Amino acid sequence: MTVSNSPITKSLERIVCKGAPQTNPLGCGEWLSHEGYREDSGASGSQQRVKIGGLQAGFQPAFLSQILELFRYLLSLAKRKKGFSTLDIPRIFNISESAHRIHNPFTADKFATLGAALRLEPETRVLDLGSGSGEMLCTWARDYRINGTGIDMSQLFTKQAKLRAEELGVADQVEFIHDDAAGYVADEKAGVAACVGATWIGGGVAGTIELLAQSLHPGGIILIGEPYWLRSPPTEEIAKGCGAGAISDFLTLPELVASFDGLDYDVVEMVLANQDGWDRYEAAKWLTMRRWLETNPDDDFVKDVRARLTSEPKRYAAYTREYLGWGVFALMAR
Numbered sequence: 001m002t003v004s005n006s007p008i009t010k011s012l013e014r015i016v017c018k019g020a021p022q023t024n025p026l027g028c029g030e031w032l033s034h035e036g037y038r039e040d041s042g043a044s045g046s047q048q049r050v051k052i053g054g055l056q057a058g059f060q061p062a063f064l065s066q067i068l069e070l071f072r073y074l075l076s077l078a079k080r081k082k083g084f085s086t087l088d089i090p091r092i093f094n095i096s097e098s099a100h101r102i103h104n105p106f107t108a109d110k111f112a113t114l115g116a117a118l119r120l121e122p123e124t125r126v127l128d129l130g131s132g133s134g135e136m137l138c139t140w141a142r143d144y145r146i147n148g149t150g151i152d153m154s155q156l157f158t159k160q161a162k163l164r165a166e167e168l169g170v171a172d173q174v175e176f177i178h179d180d181a182a183g184y185v186a187d188e189k190a191g192v193a194a195c196v197g198a199t200w201i202g203g204g205v206a207g208t209i210e211l212l213a214q215s216l217h218p219g220g221i222i223l224i225g226e227p228y229w230l231r232s233p234p235t236e237e238i239a240k241g242c243g244a245g246a247i248s249d250f251l252t253l254p255e256l257v258a259s260f261d262g263l264d265y266d267v268v269e270m271v272l273a274n275q276d277g278w279d280r281y282e283a284a285k286w287l288t289m290r291r292w293l294e295t296n297p298d299d300d301f302v303k304d305v306r307a308r309l310t311s312e313p314k315r316y317a318a319y320t321r322e323y324l325g326w327g328v329f330a331l332m333a334r
């Protein structure tokens with residue numbers, strides 16, 4: 001594995017975002033560009049953004065906390081080196097999606113359809129950045145005998161992916177690595193390189209395609225899972241209700257498909273989610289949160305989970321379900 005941008009360099013430009021959602025309607029993607037969250041820094045989800053890149057901005061009150069944050073980050077790097085990784089996604093997603101096998105609006109049949117549509121040959125190597133709980137790789141390893149590697153920043157999801165591989169008897173075909181996938185380039189080239197619902201890893205769709213292309217055999221297939229507007233939201237307010245930062249964050253389906261043209265890629269397949277899939281992804285979080293609240297009444301994260309459980313069904317029904325589509329697009333370079 002080669003990580004092209006060194007963590008130290010990144011630390012100077014990154015935004016450490018503890019649970020403060022950046023915009024992405026997919027829950028576990030809501031949060032971030034590509035940086036970590038440390039469970040050991042009082043992970044009650046208290047929300048604070050610290051921009052380490054502001055170090056040169058003079059001696060301000062924020063300066064000390066920035067130094068402290070950099071120190072913590074370096075400490076976490078040292079711990080990672082010793083095998084005590086504290087890198088993780090914000091806790092809310094590890095709680096609300098702990099019972100999910102698939103962390104996006106796809107259902108099992110959609111992944112099966114996609115696998116069949118790609119006409120996967122046995123022993124095809126598949127790379128998956130943001131692999132979640134590993135359902136795509138594990139089921140394709142079982143059904144199409146592919147080999148694969150998944151990288152994910154959630155400790156819990158990575159653990160679940162390994163268990164799923166064992167459960168399906170494919171642990172010798174797929175490996176799951178807990179890490180930040182930003183800048184990840186595989187040593188061994190893949191026939192399929194995927195990022196299914198986590199394109200912030202490459203700074204957006206174009207950047208993620210560029211990143212995945214570095215791990216791909218000539219003639220290989222890139223998979224991009226991405227939201228699009230089913231219909232353009234009439235106001236910015238509605239876009240925000242969908243989890244977007246602005247209307248301009250997403251394209252309509254025709255625009256998204258056309259955008260691959262501009263990147264010099266052929267769209268060779270696509271499988272789209274539907275509202276039932278969105279319901280499985282979103283509504284499944286609610287019961288998980290409710291159960292978590294019942295079993296963890298004294299946890300200092302209760303307030304956050306309670307607030308989310310109260311607001312999410314209404315928000316989802318009013319906005320995401322009505323305005324947002326999601327699909328996986330298979331691309332081949334021209």
Ligand SMILES: C[S@@+](CC[C@H](N)C(=O)[O-])C[C@H]1O[C@@H](n2cnc3c(N)ncnc32)[C@H](O)[C@@H]1O
Nearest residue numbers: 026034103130131132152153154180181197198
């Ligand atoms: C919307 S989910 C999709 C998961 C998976 N592709 C699936 O279909 O189930 C996004 C995933 O990206 C992971 N993630 C977020 N930022 C990441 C990063 N910088 N590096 C690796 N994984 C990341 C999250 O932990 C989560 O599993």
